Amino acid sequence: MSASPSRDLPLAWVTGASGLIGWELVRAARAGAAPGWRVRGLTRADVDLANPRAVDELFEQERPGLIVHCAALSRTGACQADPAQAFRQNVEVPLGLLERLSAGRFVFFSSDLVFDGLHGGYVETDPPHPVNVYGQTKWKTEQTVLSRPNALVIRTSLNYGHSLTGDRAFNEEMVNTWKSGRPVQAFVDEYRCPIAASETARWTWDLIRSGQSGVIHLAGAERLSRWQIATEIARHYPALNPRIIPVTLGEHVGPPRAPDVSLNCEQLSGCLGRPLPAFRPWLAGNEPIHTV
Numbered sequence: 437m438s439a440s441p442s443r444d445l446p447l448a449w450v451t452g453a454s455g456l457i458g459w460e461l462v463r464a465a466r467a468g469a470a471p472g473w474r475v476r477g478l479t480r481a482d483v484d485l486a487n488p489r490a491v492d493e494l495f496e497q498e499r500p501g502l503i504v505h506c507a508a509l510s511r512t513g514a515c516q517a518d519p520a521q522a523f524r525q526n527v528e529v530p531l532g533l534l535e536r537l538s539a540g541r542f543v544f545f546s547s548d549l550v551f552d553g554l555h556g557g558y559v560e561t562d563p564p565h566p567v568n569v570y571g572q573t574k575w576k577t578e579q580t581v582l583s584r585p586n587a588l589v590i591r592t593s594l595n596y597g598h599s600l601t602g603d604r605a606f607n608e609e610m611v612n613t614w615k616s617g618r619p620v621q622a623f624v625d626e627y628r629c630p631i632a633a634s635e636t637a638r639w640t641w642d643l644i645r646s647g648q649s650g651v652i653h654l655a656g657a658e659r660l661s662r663w664q665i666a667t668e669i670a671r672h673y674p675a676l677n678p679r680i681i682p683v684t685l686g687e688h689v690g691p692p693r694a695p696d697v698s699l700n701c702e703q704l705s706g707c708l709g710r711p712l713p714a715f716r717p718w719l720a721g722n723e724p725i726h727t728v
């Protein structure tokens with residue numbers, strides 16, 4: 437999965453390139469968002485990143501100068517069900533790549549779920565305190581990545597989009613539920629800052645170009661409840677007769693949830709000199725009404 441043809445440019449790997457954000461990063465690079473890099477999207481078909489020998493071999497052959505690491509066990513439920521696997525995929529794999537990349541730049545995708553969600557509006561210097569296994573793996577990896585001077589940790593929130601497999605993004609899960617005739621349950625008191633994955637990709641390449649390092653928040657400008665988000669998505673699928681059942685965290689049975697992990701992204705908007713997109717206007721302007 438190659439994005440720019442020139443052989444003279446340094447090589448950038450985007451791992452997890454068949455996933456939601458990785459694919460958008462490759463697409464954005466193809467559209468010119470990553471000048472200065474020869475971008476190669478790596479999928480599981482290219483290399484199983486959990487196989488050290490296969491990774492060593494590919495490193496030896498290709499010697500990337502930049503790795504944008506999107507591969508992960510990204511579903512919180514899967515991490516909670518198998519913490520050992522979550523640790524392998526979300527900690528051992530990225531740290532193995534970091535170790536091999538002695539002189540290059542490493543960009544690690546982390547999450548708003550490193551926070552416990554007790555107050556919201558988190559800035560980069562707020563102390564993480566994850567409440568689930570997924571968040572714990574992200575926070576553990578962040579700490580080692582950040583010990584490298586030119587590494588970048590991007591904490592993002594719920595990403596909206598259309599994935600190659602049709603089931604990666606939260607909105608795709610909702611639509612698939614409605615298509616099967618079931619209602620979507622949505623928390624009225626759990627808050628995130630959703631953003632389109634295509635926007636995440638463009639902002640990420642701009643950040644890389646700016647030379648920024650350390651930790652930075654990249655999310656939508658609007659703090660919305662899960663219920664507000666579902667309601668907004670539903671408006672675009674009238675033909676599915678989408679039903680939403682409002683629920684509260686007080687009724688939730690299962691692994692702990694973080695109530696308000698909204699992110700303050702002023703550092704990023706200051707760095708790149710423009711405001712982050714608010715989700716509802718973005719959706720209204722970009723997503724055609726589907727009649728399926």
Ligand SMILES: NC(=O)c1ccc[n+]([C@@H]2O[C@H](COP(=O)([O-])OP(=O)(O)OC[C@H]3O[C@@H](n4cnc5c(N)ncnc54)[C@H](OP(=O)(O)O)[C@@H]3O)[C@@H](O)[C@H]2O)c1
Nearest residue numbers: 452454455456457480484485486507508510545593594595
């Ligand atoms: N999407 C969001 O809302 C969101 C929010 C906050 C943070 N993030 C973080 O952002 C990053 C990208 O998220 P995403 O939504 O694009 O994730 P995604 O859609 O789940 O994609 C992850 C990709 O990683 C690949 N992968 C996993 N283990 C691998 C391995 N051992 N070898 C090779 N490939 C492997 C998967 O391949 P297979 O398909 O073959 O399994 C998949 O293509 C992740 O770190 C995620 O935790 C995402």
